Amino acid sequence: MKWFGLIATVFTGILLLSAVPDFAAFGDPDSPANGGLGDHPSVSQYYITDTYTDTKVPNIVTAVLADYRGYDTMFETVVIFAAGIAIFAILRSFSGPVAPSHPTAIDTSVEGDHQRIIIGTTCRVIIPVIQLFALYVVAHGHHSPGGGFQGGVILGASFILVALAKDLSAALGRFSEKRYLALGSVGILIYAGFGLLCVALERNFLDYEILHRIMPATDPIMARSHSMLGVEVGVAFTVTAIMFAIYANLSSKGRLEQGF
Amino acid sequence: MEFLNASVIPYFNYWIYVVLMMIGLHAMITKNNLIKKLIGMSIFQTAIILFYVSIGVKTGSTIPILEHHHDEGHAETAHAVAESGDHHAEETDHEKSDHGNNEHAIEADHGIDPDHFANPLPHVLMLTAIVVGVSTLGVALAISQSIYKDFGSLEENEILAKIKQGGPGVDV
Amino acid sequence: MIVPFDIIILIFLVITALISLRVRDLLGATMILGVYSFLICLLWAEMGAVDVAFTEAAVGAGVSTVFMIATIYHTRRHSSD
Numbered sequence: 001m002k003w004f005g006l007i008a009t010v011f012t013g014i015l016l017l018s019a020v021p022d023f024a025a026f027g028d029p030d031s032p033a034n035g036g037l038g039d040h041p042s043v044s045q046y047y048i049t050d051t052y053t054d055t056k057v058p059n060i061v062t063a064v065l066a067d068y069r070g071y072d073t074m075f076e077t078v079v080i081f082a083a084g085i086a087i088f089a090i091l092r093s094f095s096g097p098v099a100p101s102h103p104t105a106i107d108t109s110v111e112g113d114h115q116r117i118i119i120g121t122t123c124r125v126i127i128p129v130i131q132l133f134a135l136y137v138v139a140h141g142h143h144s145p146g147g148g149f150q151g152g153v154i155l156g157a158s159f160i161l162v163a164l165a166k167d168l169s170a171a172l173g174r175f176s177e178k179r180y181l182a183l184g185s186v187g188i189l190i191y192a193g194f195g196l197l198c199v200a201l202e203r204n205f206l207d208y209e210i211l212h213r214i215m216p217a218t219d220p221i222m223a224r225s226h227s228m229l230g231v232e233v234g235v236a237f238t239v240t241a242i243m244f245a246i247y248a249n250l251s252s253k254g255r256l257e258q259g260f
Numbered sequence: 261m262e263f264l265n266a267s268v269i270p271y272f273n274y275w276i277y278v279v280l281m282m283i284g285l286h287a288m289i290t291k292n293n294l295i296k297k298l299i300g301m302s303i304f305q306t307a308i309i310l311f312y313v314s315i316g317v318k319t320g321s322t323i324p325i326l327e328h329h330h331d332e333g334h335a336e337t338a339h340a341v342a343e344s345g346d347h348h349a350e351e352t353d354h355e356k357s358d359h360g361n362n363e364h365a366i367e368a369d370h371g372i373d374p375d376h377f378a379n380p381l382p383h384v385l386m387l388t389a390i391v392v393g394v395s396t397l398g399v400a401l402a403i404s405q406s407i408y409k410d411f412g413s414l415e416e417n418e419i420l421a422k423i424k425q426g427g428p429g430v431d432v
Numbered sequence: 433m434i435v436p437f438d439i440i441i442l443i444f445l446v447i448t449a450l451i452s453l454r455v456r457d458l459l460g461a462t463m464i465l466g467v468y469s470f471l472i473c474l475l476w477a478e479m480g481a482v483d484v485a486f487t488e489a490a491v492g493a494g495v496s497t498v499f500m501i502a503t504i505y506h507t508r509r510h511s512s513d
Contacts, residue, residue: 005289013282020278025270027319027433029375033382034318044316044381045374048324052372058326060380061387061483069384076388083395090402144325145482149391153490160498239391243495246398251502253405276442280449287453293511295458295504299465302496303449306472313481317433323480378480387487394491394499401503408507415512 055224057142065147066228070206073231074191077238081184084242088181091254123165130158138236142225148232152239159244168252171244177256180241180248187237194231273314280307294404294414298397305393309386316379324380326372433479441475456511462500469493 024031036042047064057063065073138151163171195206203210208227209220218226248256268275280303287300404414411419448471452464469492477485 002290005286008289009282009286012285013278016278016281017275020271020274021267023271023274026273026314027317029318029321031315033315034379035374042379044379047380048374048377049372052326052328058328059483060324060326060377061383064380064384065387072385073388076392079392080395083392083399086399087402090399090406143328145323145486147483149387150483150486150490153391153394153487153495157490157494157498160495164498242395246395246402246499247495247502250398250401250405250499251505253409253506272439272442276446279446283446283449283453291453292513293458295500295507296453296461296511296513298500299452299461302465302492303453303468306469306492309484310472310475313476313479313484316481317479319433321433321480323482325482383481383484386481386484390484390487390491394496397496398499401499405503405506414507 054221055228056221057225057228059142059144059147061145062141062147062228062232066231067208067224070195070231073235074188074195074206077188077191077235080242081188081238084184084245087246087249091249092256093254095255119165123161127158127161130161131155134158134236138232139229141232142228148235149239151232152236153243155236155240156243156247159240160247163247163251168248169257172248172256175244177245177248180245184238184241184245187234187239187241190234190237191231194227194234273317274311277307277311277314280304280310292416294407294416298400298404301400302393302397305389309389312382312386316382318375318378321376321378324377324383326377437478438475441471441478445471445475456513458504458509458511459501461511462497462504465500466493466497469496 024033029035032042034042034044036045047060047068051060051063052058055063055067057067134151134155136151137146137154138148141147141151159171159175162174194208194211197214198207198210199205201210201213208224210223211227212218212220212223215223215226284300284302284304284307288297288304291297291300407419408414411422413419413422445468448464448468452461452468455461455464469488473485473488473493476482476488
């Protein structure tokens with residue numbers, strides 16, 4: 001097996017390395033991916049030059065993610081949700097309490113108490129700031145790096161921090177299983193709902209322009225910008241819920257009670 | 261030295277991505293421990309993402325976020341809608357707005373030079389790939405835990421030996 | 433894009449990748465993988481892919497390390513190779 005692995009790796013490596021000189025040089029603005037071929041400009045050039053007039057969103061990555069390639073992002077979100085459901089199916093067990101295989105790491109000595117006080121107080125101070133930052137990342141994704149995926153991961157990480165600082169049941173008290181499963185589904189429903197709303201107004205799925213008819217005080221361009229915020233919020237919901245769900249199941253072997 | 265200048269230096273990123281990919285692939289095939297295989301998979305995955313992001317780099321470009329002004333946002337919107345028919349009128353402002361001179365930084369689509377901004381398309385594709393990657397890593401870890409519950413080990417040879425002896429769940 | 437910075441980080445990337453696969457203590461290997469993720473995040477920020485770098489900093493260096501530690505805690509910490 002060792003030799004087979006080495007031979008397979010070296011063979012693949014040589015194959016890939018032999019193709020390397022065919023690439024455009026690193027950082028070449030005129031390479032086919034950046035500048036297009038011949039008279040045909042690359043689609044990325046359209047994104048760079050026209051995003052702001054089309055959507056009024058300065059962060060091109062957010063605009064492409066949530067508007068031009070909306071289908072892609074929607075089904076990536078569905079993949080994340082499916083991963084959460086898969087972990088639920090693999091690990092979650094509803095059997096009664098079982099003696100822990102590891103001794104739980106609760107130290108009752110004086111030193112342990114001090115450590116818990118330090119960690120607990122620090123986390124109590126820092127967690128609201130993290131959550132506020134996560135919401136900022138979601139809401140300000142149009143103007144700065146960020147968006148639903150990053151904000152959702154940070155928000156989920158703040159709940160993981162609660163579980164690490166106290167224990168899993170404290171985190172589950174704030175964000176129970178029922179809630180995170182509901183929140184994960186609601187996120188996708190928000191995203192798909194924006195698409196279906198466009199269909200209801202006789203446009204294509206996820207063609208946000210038409211939403212200016214039902215959004216107050218917007219025009220077709222700002223409607224795209226606001227709808228992008230809406231779908232980013234949906235993505236953030238799903239990602240938050242699934243990140244915490246994965247942690248909760250992995251850290252407690254699917255029993256959602258002990259964990260660490 | 262000739263060889264270095266001609267085919268290593270301009271493609272340095274691509275060489276390293278191939279090396280990282282080989283490291284990851286080798287670990288996935290030959291490592292005995294399942295967690296080590298997953299670490300190899302992570303390295304393989306980041307190598308591919310590194311390749312995609314390297315494609316989108318342009319020398320002398322900046323990050324793909326345009327300059328803009330908050331306070332003008334709504335006033336400009338009305339402006340843009342009124343003129344949405346004739347963007348071509350503004351084509352003459354081409355040079356002026358290139359260097360981020362604030363007054364007319366973004367007023368028409370044709371005032372933006374694509375070579376000034378990194379290619380956003382690979383970024384978008386890879387951003388979602390990273391987040392999907394972590395959720396699939398979660399599924400893989402869940403399967404590892406479930407294997408450990410059934411076989412009491414994460415070493416490939418021990419698991420195979422137990423399977424030969426008589427299926428899963430023999431002894432935990 | 434700053435070429436010397438680029439080359440230094442890429443060399444460190446290969447070193448951390450090799451070390452994280454050599455170390456037999458899985459907890460150590462996971463922490464070094466976190467270092468690897470953080471280095472690659474720096475590399476992407478330097479290439480102008482700020483959104484990707486942000487995601488990698490939150491996901492690769494943060495959450496995926498925590499997931500792996502959670503699994504190692506419930507299985508065995510030592511690896512045979």
